Amino acid sequence: MHTPLSAAQIAQFHRDGYLVFRALATPPDCETMLDVVRAHLREEVGPVEYEADLGYAGAPPSRGAPGGRTIRRLRDAYQRHACFRAWAEDARVVGWLQQLFGEAVVLTLAHHNCVMTKHPHFGTATGWHRDIRYWSFSRNDLVAVWLALGVESADNGALHVIPGSHRLDIGRDQLDELDFLRPDAERNQPLFEEGRVLALQQGDVVFFHSGLFHAAGRNATDKVKHSAVFAYRAASNPPLPGSRSAAAGEVALG
């Protein structure tokens, strides 16, 4: 039986929009996942997303260009291998999400459900954004669960978060056309000053709200960074019919 979240942890999540759990996944479990990840990256086992497809600043201009086959995400992690299914259904993760939602939990296969990689050289930075921007649910109230499979630091492109930003009303003028916080907007400068890096060790886990602004840098080291990421919703918060969020299936976790 796992230890439930304390009232203080629940209050912290609602206030800050995220919680960090240290050493939740064991080194052997992380290494098993890493073995699968490295083999699938090497063999380009699909479905994958290439940096070139996403086209963020600094990405290779096409799949044929130098670095053009740099993979950003191994998609469909849940369907990819039993080790990811076991992690996504981990009893502690599900139990704590039940506490945060106050009800039953459903894993969405449409969003995240991937291993994010950050490669040296061709891996790109991600601007400040809310995950909910392209998701369609009744409420903006999902939780992403980010597992560091190795060290994550400012040097290799760790997550940055703006604590409490899931509770902010953001004006259209603060966002660019892709709904990233505009780096040049005056009203965003105090937000950027609040940003902090989440330094993680192998096995550490971040739960974060789908409205939390987060970002990540480039990888200035010589080793690839890998993180397994899944997204969960409350049972009472279904995807909107006909949307992409409703198109990829779900797993009811109780």
Ligand SMILES: O=C(O)CCC(=O)C(=O)O
């Ligand atoms: O590792 C990164 O660049 C951040 C990825 C991210 O935040 C996202 O895909 O939502």
